[in-house]
Amino acid sequence: MWGVCFRTLDPVRDEAVFLLLIDTGMRIGELCSLRLEKLDLEQHELTVMGKGRRERTVPFGDGQKGDGGRVTRALRRYLQARPIGRVLTTRTSSCRASGAA
Numbered sequence: 001m002w003g004v005c006f007r008t009l010d011p012v013r014d015e016a017v018f019l020l021l022i023d024t025g026m027r028i029g030e031l032c033s034l035r036l037e038k039l040d041l042e043q044h045e046l047t048v049m050g051k052g053r054r055e056r057t058v059p060f061g062d063g064q065k066g067d068g069g070r071v072t073r074a075l076r077r078y079l080q081a082r083p084i085g086r087v088l089t090t091r092t093s094s095c096r097a098s099g100a101a
Helices: 002-007 011-024 028-032 069-081
Strands: 045-049 055-059
Touching (some): 028 045
């Protein structure tokens, strides 16, 4: 499954999605609606709207590592290439799965 991330149309995005979902256990819908202002790379946490329209804070990455660990590095790489409103988007809409090449 991990290898598929690198054979998609947007491998940098898909690596960040894959690692964030595995690391946090958050729901795909929560990830799709995640906005930049709710993502704190320095504190290694994000705020999502969960079930029942309740906000919850979700930790991610490894705060013990200077660079935040693998998840934080993947998010930084992706955000450097795509700093727009929602965190995870495609060229045409938000949070749609990329097809494998």
